[in-house]
Amino acid sequence: MIEERLYIVTYDIADEKRWRRVFKLMNGYGRWLQLSVFQCRLTARRRVELARRLEEIIxxxxxxxxxxxxxxxxxxxxxxxxLGKNFAPVKRTAVVI
Incomplete structure (x- = not known):
């Protein structure tokens, strides 16, 4: 089994257009927690891929x-x-493509 690690990704993007691009990208990698905060379960390969794709946008x-x-x-x-809305950690789920 491939080991996944748990990550919190948070970002401060100066331009609204770039912020939207980062937000859309992050939706494919994890669960949205707050405005610019995502919780992600990633393999080492997906983590490197995410960083590379973020560097292309920011x-x-x-x-x-x-x-x-x-x-x-x-x-x-x-x-x-x-405080406020409930917090739920990301669970491992199957994705059918």
Whole structure:
């Protein structure tokens, strides 16, 4: 079985058009938590692919993306205090293409 790791990806994009492109890209990689925050379960290959695709969209002199590695997805039990809407960690699911 391929090991997945749990990541939090957060971003601050200066331009609205680039922000929308990043948001659309991130929807294909994880679960949207807040305005510019996603929770992702990724293999090493998908993590590298995501970073490469983000670098193609953002401007290094104006934008900022953080990719936080929380560890092996199956072993991480995120302790999150959520005020307001409920928080749910990303579960492993099958995707049929």
């Amino acid at each position: 401007r290094a002199d104006a934008d900022h993306v953080l990719i936080l590695d929380l560890g092996p997805a199956e072993k991480v039990d995120p302790r999150v205090e959520s």
